[in-house]
Amino acid sequence: MIRLSLLYLVLGLLASHALVAQQPVTRAQAVAAALERGARAALGRADTAAARGVVRAARAFPNPAFSATYTKAVPQYHAIVDLPLDVPWLRAPRIGAAEFERDAVRYGFAFERAAIRFDAETSYTHALAAAAHARLSHRNARDADSLLAMARLRREVGDASELDVRLAAVNAGQLENVASDDSLSSIAALVALQLAMGLPGEEPAIALADSLSPPADSAAAGAGEPLPVVAARASLHSAERTLTLAHRSVFEAPSLQLGVENKDPTGSEPGLLPTVGLSLPLPLFNWNGGAAAQAAAARDRAQAELDLVRRETDAAIARARRERTAALARLERDARLLASADRVAAMSLQAYGEGAIPLANVLEAQRNAREALGRYIDDVAAAHNAVAQVRLLTATPDQP
Numbered sequence: 001m002i003r004l005s006l007l008y009l010v011l012g013l014l015a016s017h018a019l020v021a022q023q024p025v026t027r028a029q030a031v032a033a034a035l036e037r038g039a040r041a042a043l044g045r046a047d048t049a050a051a052r053g054v055v056r057a058a059r060a061f062p063n064p065a066f067s068a069t070y071t072k073a074v075p076q077y078h079a080i081v082d083l084p085l086d087v088p089w090l091r092a093p094r095i096g097a098a099e100f101e102r103d104a105v106r107y108g109f110a111f112e113r114a115a116i117r118f119d120a121e122t123s124y125t126h127a128l129a130a131a132a133h134a135r136l137s138h139r140n141a142r143d144a145d146s147l148l149a150m151a152r153l154r155r156e157v158g159d160a161s162e163l164d165v166r167l168a169a170v171n172a173g174q175l176e177n178v179a180s181d182d183s184l185s186s187i188a189a190l191v192a193l194q195l196a197m198g199l200p201g202e203e204p205a206i207a208l209a210d211s212l213s214p215p216a217d218s219a220a221a222g223a224g225e226p227l228p229v230v231a232a233r234a235s236l237h238s239a240e241r242t243l244t245l246a247h248r249s250v251f252e253a254p255s256l257q258l259g260v261e262n263k264d265p266t267g268s269e270p271g272l273l274p275t276v277g278l279s280l281p282l283p284l285f286n287w288n289g290g291a292a293a294q295a296a297a298a299r300d301r302a303q304a305e306l307d308l309v310r311r312e313t314d315a316a317i318a319r320a321r322r323e324r325t326a327a328l329a330r331l332e333r334d335a336r337l338l339a340s341a342d343r344v345a346a347m348s349l350q351a352y353g354e355g356a357i358p359l360a361n362v363l364e365a366q367r368n369a370r371e372a373l374g375r376y377i378d379d380v381a382a383a384h385n386a387v388a389q390v391r392l393l394t395a396t397p398d399q400p
Contacts (some may be wrong), residue, residue, distance in 0.1 A: 024209040027124045030197055034120035037198030041116055044109040051105035058098035061086050062253075074266065075273055080259030082279065087253050093245040100238035107231035107397060114227065118392040122385050123193045128212040129381040130182070130189035133374065137179035140370055144172040147349075147366075151359060164359040171363055212377065214331055215384045224396040226317070232309040236302040243295040250288050252281040317393045324386040331383050334376040338369075345369035 025033075035041050062084040069078040151168040154160035187204055195201045224230070257277035264270070348365035351357045 022205060022207040025197075025206045026209045027121060029209075030124050030193060031117050031120045033197040033199070034116050035113060038116055038196070039198070040112060044112045047105050048102075048109050051102040055095070055098045055102050058095045074264040075261035076263040076265075078259060078261050078275075080257055080275065080277075082255050082257050084255040085253050089248050090245065090253055093241045093248065097238045097241035097245060100234050100241060104231045104234035104238060107227050107234060110397060111227035111231065111395065114392050114395040118388050120193075120196050121388045123189075123196045124208070124210070125212070125381045125384040125388075127186070127189040127193045128208055128210065129377050130186040131208060132212050132377045134179070134182040134186040136370070136373055136377070137175065137182040140366075141172070141175045141179040143366065144168070144175045147359075147362065148172045150353065154355075159355055160359070167359055167363065212380055214380055215328075215387045224398055226313050226393060227395050227397060228309050228313050229306070230397055232302070232306040236299070236306050239295070239299040239302040243292065243299050246288060246292040246295040249291070250283050252283075254281070255279040313393065317390070320386065320389045320393050324383070324390050327379065327383040327386040331376075331379050334372070334379050338372045338376050341365075341369040341372035 064084070065082040067078075067080050067082065069080075070076055071078065148165070148168040148171075151160050151165045155162065155165050190204045190206065190208070191201045194204070194206060197206075199205060225233075255278075257275070257279060259275040259277075261273040261275060262271065345362075345365045345368070348357060348362045352359060352362045
């Protein structure tokens with residue numbers, strides 16, 4: 001009893017400062033905070049804004065150029081405006097390439113948000129499992145201390161030997177160490193969740209409001225293609241439009257020249273004289289072959305990446321679904337085993353109190369019950385993570 005009291009005193013001192021003003025946080029609130037304040041989400045929003053800027057720049061019309069010259073020949077003053085013509089056969093593929101690239105970035109950011117949600121959910125699940133292990137360890141330490149007290153009492157009345165007392169003392173000391181380690185692991189998992197939420201990680205500032213219960217198998221497949229495949233397809237379309245633009249840019253856009261001339265000292269040409277011209281680029285030295293070759297290579301690379309992403313995503317989804325099915329089935333078996341192990345532990349403790357069985361049998365039954373409950377906690381967390389993994393890999397653009 002003295003050692004257990006010292007253990008609780010030490011653990012209380014470790015957690016006393018952390019328990020002050022802790023804010024209860026649900027799983028949904030943790031995910032929302034990670035999406036709102038996380039650094040990864042901020043980077044994705046910046047990339048999306050940059051992609052929108054690229055589309056805006058592609059849609060912009062070229063600015064005209066103004067030139068003013070003076071010559072000794074009459075007319076002496078010349079003012080010319082050079083207006084580049086944004087012809088449709090160049091404008092359309094340029095805008096198309098930018099828009100498809102924007103879509104690729106947008107789909108990539110949507111998958112990044114799904115990954116952030118997955119990380120926050122798994123961190124929350126890990127924190128719940130760590131807290132459950134800590135509570136289990138504390139309960140085991142109390143039970144071991146009670147068993148030690150029972151062994152000492154039976155020794156005093158002559159029903160137990162010194163070996164039983166020492167065995168119970170060793171068991172109690174080992175469980176005290178486990179309880180201390182699990183308490184520190186629980187605090188570390190809580191701090192890791194805070195970091196995922198974009199909160200400081202010096203000390204625990206939140207409390208878990210949800211409980212660790214078996215998950216509902218609600219990871220239904222989306223109606224469309226997974227986000228990584230959709231993003232890779234958009235990148236391929238962008239590369240194809242870029243290649244089209246490179247081929248059509250052999251003859252660059254012409255420009256229309258409009259201007260006026262005046263100042264004739266002889267007076268034979270009074271007033272402003274209009275001028276009209278058309279500037280046509282001539283592909284004498286550069287047929288844009290280098291840019292076309294680079295665009296073709298980028299297109300081939302985008303096609304290869306799309307095929308690779310599709311195969312890897314399909315394989316990952318199939319593997320995640322198998323793991324989800326196995327995790328849920330293992331969880332059902334664990335529930336049955338846990339009920340049996342708890343019953344055996346309770347019956348063995350009662351039998352020891354009545355002097356029917358030795359202490360070693362009680363310790364073995366309690367160890368089996370502890371392992372069954374610890375395995376059940378881990379498998380509940382694994383089932384949650386498996387369901388979340390399937391939901392991540394099957395996320396589609398039509399999902400919020």
